[in-house]
Amino acid sequence: MKTTSFYLKAITALVLISYMISCSSTDVREKVLNPDEPDVIDEPAPTVRKITKISESVQRPGDAIVGKEYLFNGDYMSSGVPYDAWIFGNGENDDNVLERTGDNAIISYDNTAVNAVNGVRVVAPNCLNCHSAKINNEYVIGLGQHDGDYTNNRADNVPLLTAAINSIYGSNSPEAEAYQQFGRSVTAIGPKTITASRGVNPANKIAEVLISHRDKNTLDWNDEPFVQVSDEVIPTDVPAWWLLKKKNAMFYTAMSRMDFCKSFVGASLLTMGGLEKAKEVDKNMEDVLAYIYSLDAPDYPFEINTGLAAQGKEIFDNTCVECHGSYSANEETYPNVLVALETIGTDASLSDKYTTSTTTNTYFLDWFNNGWFGTDENAIAIIPEGGYIAPPLDGIWATAPYFHNASVPTIAAVLNSKERPQFWKRTFDNSDYDTINLGWNYTIETNQSDTDTYNTTLKGYGNGGHTFGDALTDTERTALLEYLKTL
Numbered sequence: 001m002k003t004t005s006f007y008l009k010a011i012t013a014l015v016l017i018s019y020m021i022s023c024s025s026t027d028v029r030e031k032v033l034n035p036d037e038p039d040v041i042d043e044p045a046p047t048v049r050k051i052t053k054i055s056e057s058v059q060r061p062g063d064a065i066v067g068k069e070y071l072f073n074g075d076y077m078s079s080g081v082p083y084d085a086w087i088f089g090n091g092e093n094d095d096n097v098l099e100r101t102g103d104n105a106i107i108s109y110d111n112t113a114v115n116a117v118n119g120v121r122v123v124a125p126n127c128l129n130c131h132s133a134k135i136n137n138e139y140v141i142g143l144g145q146h147d148g149d150y151t152n153n154r155a156d157n158v159p160l161l162t163a164a165i166n167s168i169y170g171s172n173s174p175e176a177e178a179y180q181q182f183g184r185s186v187t188a189i190g191p192k193t194i195t196a197s198r199g200v201n202p203a204n205k206i207a208e209v210l211i212s213h214r215d216k217n218t219l220d221w222n223d224e225p226f227v228q229v230s231d232e233v234i235p236t237d238v239p240a241w242w243l244l245k246k247k248n249a250m251f252y253t254a255m256s257r258m259d260f261c262k263s264f265v266g267a268s269l270l271t272m273g274g275l276e277k278a279k280e281v282d283k284n285m286e287d288v289l290a291y292i293y294s295l296d297a298p299d300y301p302f303e304i305n306t307g308l309a310a311q312g313k314e315i316f317d318n319t320c321v322e323c324h325g326s327y328s329a330n331e332e333t334y335p336n337v338l339v340a341l342e343t344i345g346t347d348a349s350l351s352d353k354y355t356t357s358t359t360t361n362t363y364f365l366d367w368f369n370n371g372w373f374g375t376d377e378n379a380i381a382i383i384p385e386g387g388y389i390a391p392p393l394d395g396i397w398a399t400a401p402y403f404h405n406a407s408v409p410t411i412a413a414v415l416n417s418k419e420r421p422q423f424w425k426r427t428f429d430n431s432d433y434d435t436i437n438l439g440w441n442y443t444i445e446t447n448q449s450d451t452d453t454y455n456t457t458l459k460g461y462g463n464g465g466h467t468f469g470d471a472l473t474d475t476e477r478t479a480l481l482e483y484l485k486t487l
Contacts, residue, residue, distance in 0.1 A: 050340035051323065054248040054389070057258045060286045060378060064294040067287030071127060072098050075114040076281045079181040079271035080124030081161070083113055085168060097139045098128075109139075116178035117273050124182065127267055127288075130201065130238050134430040135298075135398050142295040143398060144238025146406075147428045149198045151451040155190025158183055184221065185270045188213055192229055196461065197454045198428065200235035200406050204350070208364060210269045216371025219275050227363040234349045234460040237406035239391065240399050242295040246325075246334040246392045252404035253351055254338050254389040257381040261285040262373055275372060282378070297395025300485040302435050312483025315476050319468065323390035327487050340387045345465030346403055354384035393487050400439035407456050407463035410439030411484060415469030415477045421445075422463075425453045438481055 070076070080086075083103065092106040103113035103121065110129040116122050130145045162183055169175035192209045193202040212225040236252065250256035256263050264285040265278055272278060317326065325334035341348050354361065368374050368382050388404055402408040413420045423445035426432065434441045448455040456463040469477060 049322075050343045051335075051337040051390075052340075052385070052387075054254055054257075054336045054338055056248045056336075057260075059289060060259065060261050062261075062286035062288070062290035064287070064290040067284075067289065067291030070284045071288050071291060072100055073104055073112060074284060075112075076268045076284070077112065077114055077124035077126070077271045078268070078273055078277055079116055079178060080114070080122035081179060081182070082165065082169065082175040083121040083123055085165060085175075086111075086123035117277075118174050118178055120174045120178035122178050122182075124271060127264075130203070131241050136301060136431050136433055138298070138301070140298050140398065142241035142292070143298075144240055145201065146238070146400065147199060147430070148201055148238075149451070150193060150195045150200070150202050151198055153190045153194055155187045158187050158190070181221065181271050181273070184223065185210065185213075188225070192231060193233055194231075195233055195235050196451070196458050197235070197448075198451050199401065199426075199454065200461075201238050202233050202235065203238075204236060204353070205229075205233050207266060207269075208360065211364065211367050212360075214269065214367075216367040216373075217275075219269070219272060219278055219372065227360055229360055232459075234353050235405050236350060237401065237404060240297065240395060241292050242297050242394060243392045245293040246336075246394075247389070248336045249338075249389060252388050252391075253354060253384065254387075255354060255382045255384050257383055259378040259380045261289050262376065262378055262380045264288060265373070278372065282376075297487070298398055300397050302485075304485050305482050308479050308482040309486050310483075312479035312481065315472070315480045316483050319472070319480075320393075324393050327393070334392050335390075337390055338385060338387045339390050344388055345467065346388065347405055347407065347460060347462035347464065349460040349462075350404060351384075351386050351388060355386045393484065396487055397438050397485050401454075402439065403463065403466070405461055407454065407461055408439075409442045409454075410434055410437035411481060412437035412439070412477065414466060415472065415480065417464070417467045417470055420456075420463045422456050423447055423453055428452070438484065 081089075087106070090108070093108045094106070095109070096105050098104075098109050100107070107113055107123060109132065110125060111123050112126040113121060113123050128141065130148065131143075132139065132141045133143045133145050133147070134140070135143060135146075162179075165179050166173075166176055189206055189209050193205045195202055208229050209225075212227050212229050213222050214220065215222070239252070244250070244260070248257070250260060250263055262282060262285070265282050268278065268281050272281075321333075323335065323337055323339060326332060341351055354364075365382065365384075368380075373380060374382075396411065400409060400411075402411065402414050408414050408420055409424055409426060421442070421444045424442045425445050426440040426442045432441045433439075445453050447453075455461055469480075472480065
């Protein structure tokens with residue numbers, strides 16, 4: 001039964017499946033991209049910078065208190081491991097950092113006890129698997145998971161887990177039925193979502209695999225995929241939730257526009273029975289979005305040299321504001337710009353993935369754009385324009401490693417491309433924090449000896465680009481780092 005803990009932990013990337021959602025029609029795309037034609041800015045200085053403004057979309061209002069309760073205890077998952085079996089395999093958890101009551105008081109924060117469709121009490125992963133983490137031993141809701149391990153095939157343990165459940169309860173039991181969809185989904189996901197290194201997330205690929213098995217209108221599951229999905233995995237980092245309230249588009253590629261709440265429903269595709277459940281979950285996501293909007297970045301917990309930080313602010317205002325916004329105590333601005341690949345220069349694989357014409361991409365776009373997600377009353381629009389959004393920098397000190405693929409261990413290395421290691425390893429101890437360079441302490445390696453080593457030579461794992469800080473002096477970079485601690 002110890003496999004239950006491993007199994008539940010291993011599939012947690014799923015909750016980021018919300019990274020993939022959808023577009024309703026060409027008219028919607030035009031509405032989003034061309035309210036009056038977005039401003040495209042080409043500035044020669046010393047190189048041409050190409051950035052495109054992303055138009056705002058009005059989001060549904062909700063109740064943050066209600067959303068917090070639903071996020072912590074809600075039944076947005078519909079299948080999982082029978083409750084008694086989960087407790088037997090994992091034991092009772094007495095941390096209760098979420099201060100939950102009832103069955104969930106003894107369940108780890110990243111799982112929730114819910115009733116399956118047939119009424120059986122099961123345990124399934126929740127959104128906090130990927131959207132909360134510890135840093136310096138402090139648990140932070142909304143901090144992206146920085147230590148996830150998806151380097152193994154999660155489907156390997158499905159036969160053993162299934163056999164255990166059938167042995168305990170019977171193969172035709174309600175408990176076996178309540179577990180069935182969970183097992184099916186992980187069987188499909190496992191071999192297709194293996195990452196080369198620990199610390200990155202395969203959420204985008206999980207989305208692809210799950211929708212390849214579901215009807216775009218009814219959301220019903222089909223054991224045989226409607227389209228074949230490759231084994232290639234392009235990794236991502238998990239962005240901080242508190243940034244979302246400033247953004248006009250979701251995800252690093254800024255593909256997901258229009259209704260944010262609908263994208264969250266994607267998390268339920270792991271265990272969802274069909275469309276009626278999707279509609280139920282969708283309504284509750286209005287409150288979840290309100291709760292996410294209520295989150296603020298954690299303050300830097302160590303000493304700050306205020307004089308040096310003031311010098312760094314001047315450098316920031318002259319160097320970084322155009323893309324990342326300003327953070328004045330009196331007024332904050334965030335430009336919401338998509339930066340072209342030729343300008344940012346970071347690993348293009350994630351962006352190229354969705355701008356390349358393939359059978360899988362055609363299916364993907366049609367599934368979201370023309371299915372329920374894209375044609376419901378509160379539709380969303382997925383628009384792969386190419387490039388990456390320049391994110392807000394609130395709480396940037398806490399969000400290491402950096403870039404959309406988690407390829408750079410510290411902000412100091414972000415600001416000096418010559419200092420970025422080709423192979424590097426960290427301890428994955430959340431308190432092993434570098435207060436000088438802002439990020440994780442690490443060792444430089446000569447090759448990838450194990451999955452704890454990040455290999456920047458692999459496709460999708462590159463650490464090049466964003467060389468804007470290279471022109472700064474060491475003194476200027478030191479001052480800028482001090483200012484970034486204050487954000």
